[in-house]
Amino acid sequence: MDTRILTNAPYDVDKVRQDFPILTRLVHEKPGRPGKPLVYLDNAASAQKPRAVIDAMAHFMAHDYSNVHRGVHYLSQVATNLYEATRVKTATFLNAPSPDTIVFTRSATEAFNLVASSWGGAHLKAGDEIILSVMEHHANIVPWQLLRSRTGIVIKVAPVLDDGTLDLDALADLLKSPKVKLVSITHGSNVLGTVTPAAEIARMAHAAGAKVLFDGSQAAVHMPVDVQAIDADFYIMTGHKLYGPTGFGVLYGKAEVLESMPPYQGGGDMIQTVTFEETTFREVPHRFEAGTPPIVEGIGFGAAIDYVTALGMDAIHAHEQRLLAYATEKLRAIPGLRLIGTSPTKAAILSFTIEGVHPHDIGTLVDRAGVAVRVGRHCAEPLMDRFGVGATARASFALYNTEAEADALVDAVRAVREFFN
């Protein structure tokens, strides 16, 4: 992991919370019944938005809005400059070598589909192998299955150990096959919280002659990411989990890898010239961005990067690790509670089950205490099967959560046990 110098300023979570308007609201308010303060622990599904992001989007629409990349008029240039500034910010955020290695998509899911369709379509043939892990989100499974049904590629699955750590020995075994062309693995599991050793995985994959893709949808939110240090060929992240708007995703790709890929979707903005006989395409990354892009969302995402950068990803990481340690200890003390995912390298995501109580019931009950958690399969059905559970409850922490909120979760979970006893 990145070891930049930790910031010395103490992390003032109370001050941070004031940046998020939604955190002051009450839930389950009814006439004659006071509401409960919101304890938002569903951040791995989507994070709340700071005022800076909300204002940037509103201000852009009120003052600077226009389509981008095509007009000669004043506002078109203003909007293009602002939108492209987000590309520069994103490159800096991921320590990518150039903004031209940053492709904007409408979601992380679209980024996976882009790589599978474009890179996979051009470089993989029947019998070629790709390696996923058992803890992948469906977004890093299904696009490859669609490609498999078109091309006949073979999907291999790297297992995890009982604590949710990626089984590197098994991965090494899978990499012995000369047919492996790609390892596509999460950098941080949305269910287990497991942070995978990305640099090591990349070394192993490259030694075997394979490319490597990391799903950073969770990891890039919780810690500093340096795509050059880990030597990723592809790195994918999403905007809405990084306190930005929905409808915005990022695909980083090494320049030479992106250059080797045909367009994904066709349309406006991605072309140089079009005739009915022949069309030529724009340079990377614009070749992969067909149609009017998510402009307002891009402005919001840029503001989100500015926001977390000002706080410092190291400081955010340290704060969340304190919360993780605190909540883990408290939850573990609850009889009948099973934590799913106890890897030594974890993001602040806690999946659990309670003996005799279905996660769905846990979710409904703790919600009444104002505590928002996710329950279900978390778009990771194979992982549920791996751990022999139909579903889990999941509390996921963000930069604005507090120890008091972890206490609220623990109190609510204890009350759930009593309710069903």
Next chain:
Amino acid sequence: MFDDLRDLYQEVILDHGKNPRNFGKPENFNRMARGENPLCGDKINVYLSIGADGRVQDAHFDGRGCAISQASASLMTETLKGKTEAEAEALFGHFHDMCTKDDHEHTDHGPLDPEAVEKLDVLSGVREFPMRVKCATLAWHTMHAAIHGDDKTTTE
């Protein structure tokens, strides 16, 4: 902490959730369907034994799910016994209305067994929890599929 949840989780529901009746795959049955709620991962099998007279002689279920879905399946198997297919479907129609609509919006699904209606009323609290309606109706959708010979159903 959860006082206002007692409407949803009534004692009868907690009881049936913990100790479901007619649970397990029976030796004899002639209709069966598997139901699944992909959102929460609940899976259920409903086994029916329908006699020559067209009446449900026996109903069982197995599978896993939340307290609401387990209790609903358990209560359903109890109320189905002795019903014709048409009566079972009418009860499903009523139950679905009860979980999703206000009383005055209920439609006529045909003659209903008042005893069964009363028994199922403990689940009416689900109406206030739209996200949980599918938990309560999963068993019924699966029963419907079993009667109609579809071996798989989903509440999606």
